[in-house]
Amino acid sequence: MELIQIGTNTYYLKNNTNIGIYKINESEVYLIDTGNDSDAGKKILKAISNQNWTIKGIINTHSHADHIGGNKIIQDRNKTDIYANNLEGAIINNPILSPSQFYGAYPFKEFQNKIFMAEKSTVTKSVADLPKCLEYFKLPGHSLDMIGIKTPDDIYFLGDSLISSLTINKYHLFYIYNVEEYLNTLDYLSTLKGKLFIPSHTEPLQDITDLINLNRNKIKEICNTILQICTTKQNYENILKEIFNYYHLHFNLTQYLIIGSTLKAYLSYLYTNNKLKIILEDNQLLWEKNTP
Numbered sequence: 001m002e003l004i005q006i007g008t009n010t011y012y013l014k015n016n017t018n019i020g021i022y023k024i025n026e027s028e029v030y031l032i033d034t035g036n037d038s039d040a041g042k043k044i045l046k047a048i049s050n051q052n053w054t055i056k057g058i059i060n061t062h063s064h065a066d067h068i069g070g071n072k073i074i075q076d077r078n079k080t081d082i083y084a085n086n087l088e089g090a091i092i093n094n095p096i097l098s099p100s101q102f103y104g105a106y107p108f109k110e111f112q113n114k115i116f117m118a119e120k121s122t123v124t125k126s127v128a129d130l131p132k133c134l135e136y137f138k139l140p141g142h143s144l145d146m147i148g149i150k151t152p153d154d155i156y157f158l159g160d161s162l163i164s165s166l167t168i169n170k171y172h173l174f175y176i177y178n179v180e181e182y183l184n185t186l187d188y189l190s191t192l193k194g195k196l197f198i199p200s201h202t203e204p205l206q207d208i209t210d211l212i213n214l215n216r217n218k219i220k221e222i223c224n225t226i227l228q229i230c231t232t233k234q235n236y237e238n239i240l241k242e243i244f245n246y247y248h249l250h251f252n253l254t255q256y257l258i259i260g261s262t263l264k265a266y267l268s269y270l271y272t273n274n275k276l277k278i279i280l281e282d283n284q285l286l287w288e289k290n291t292p
Helices: 038-050 070-079 087-091 097-103 165-170 180-190 207-230 237-244 253-272
Strands: 002-005 009-012 019-021 027-031 054-059 080-085 135-138 147-151 155-157 197-200 274-279 284-291
Touching: 009 038, 019 147, 027 284, 038 054, 038 070, 038 197, 054 070, 070 180, 087 097, 097 253, 165 207, 165 284, 180 207, 207 237, 207 253, 237 253, 253 274
Parallel strands: 027 054, 054 080, 155 197
Antiparallel strands: 002 009, 009 019, 019 027, 135 147, 147 155, 274 284
């Protein structure tokens, strides 16, 4: 991990999941997320030790395993406080809830891995208890109740509220829990003014306008693709198959869980907005495009 200073007291560790750091005083720092596993946690501890800093607290933007995977080793070694929103905190405290949420039931063993399920750590404080200099703001949609953090250096850490162009161009579909809320969050992000923006899985950006538009346009495209598939009655599994085929995606268990769960979010969004209708027929729940 490379430590990069981006403000007077704001840093980040460049990683698959970028790790935010804010230096609260000469010797103590707050972390923003901790990466995907204990190895990431060890690298964070080494980077912090090299600066002769100590970790005052961990702020988790949300409860997905690639953002909380280093929590346990850091908390065990430093008795560190962990800050999270209530719903996200419940999953951090009970990691089995994460793959259960993706799958919709108790997950079989192949889904109980570090991609979907971090080691247990303990949330000790609410984000409402953060130091006054660190401002949190809600970014729902990608997860239940994700937050971002603004530091006094006018730098915004955005969690997974913006998906990278690399991911969008390669996979097209990216995980969304609530499509309506995700679109609302994109609208909110477009109002922010700051020195620098740090999405979790791409390079820092001075201007996030193009990435916001890319995310929004891809969601609209996927909605239209689903509606095209549903010009005739379709069950969920067939819609999923057609989505994989349309975007030339490789079907494996990980993609099945991520894209399958995301498809359900799209179906819910389109139904709620009267774009799809539900038909119960021959002991099946079928989806069909709603005609005006």
